[in-house]
Amino acid sequence: MSTQNDSNGALPRHYLKPCLLLLLAEGPSHGYELLEQVRRMGIKGAEPGGLYRYLRAMEKEEMVSSWWEPSQAGPARRTYVLTEQGRKGLNESVQSLRDVREILVSLLDRYDTLPNRAGSSSRS
Amino acid sequence: MSTQNDSNGALPRHYLKPCLLLLLAEGPSHGYELLEQVRRMGIKGAEPGGLYRYLRAMEKEEMVSSWWEPSQAGPARRTYVLTEQGRKGLNESVQSLRDVREILVSLLDRYDTLPNRAGSSSRS
């Protein structure tokens, strides 16, 4: 019961956090919009619960700050902006994502050079 | 309490599983050796507990099979090999890692084109 479900590239905290920081580095936003942006980035496993939780947690860490903002259409929104701290956090997150990318790339390369005895499409 | 510790590129299940499948696709091996190989691949967060548990779990899913093998120096080892199933699992895992890589790459690109008002190294 621990290798279940890999059919999603669910992208948990390791991705959601840098994503949110990046999006906020591009400009202030609010939860609902961030959710849609994150999803548009291809992150399937993004759900409201986790996202709102994340935003509040990041606020507690002073990576972001927020305030209520009334909207003329619909309920009030909590608008988030990146703090100085958050900018630093983004930089660090990105650095570790670069590491991850390298590991990923080398793993994928390694897979591609695997002698695949089964159903190989190799030519000549 | 949810954005704690990002200082590691800890690479949880999403990476451990494909890693193990890849390594086993390269040839049979045993837990202790796999642990060291995984670590050599740059995955810091790999610990024995999780790894052994993972192997057993994958066996339950018939991705791998194993048997005890005596060793002339030290305690007996459980040798693992990839099954047909496991090979398929690897292929699928890899596909989803490719998706992850794409997301990662585009995210990183997006970060690089960010107008960085702070400490920018832009000239002229």
Next chain:
DNA sequence: CGCCTATAGATGTATATTGTATCTATCCGG
């Protein structure tokens, strides 16, 4: 021999993280 270390594997458990469902509230159209 008795003890220590390295190798090898496995497990128990406390805590952290997730997923899912549910709840509140506001505004708009009909």
Next chain:
DNA sequence: CCGGATAGATACAATATACATCTATAGGCG
């Protein structure tokens, strides 16, 4: 007035992870 979309928040169960611990074997050393 009602239903749906927007917006945010939270409770709770289910999982996953990290960490420590436990077994066992072989080999070296005093």
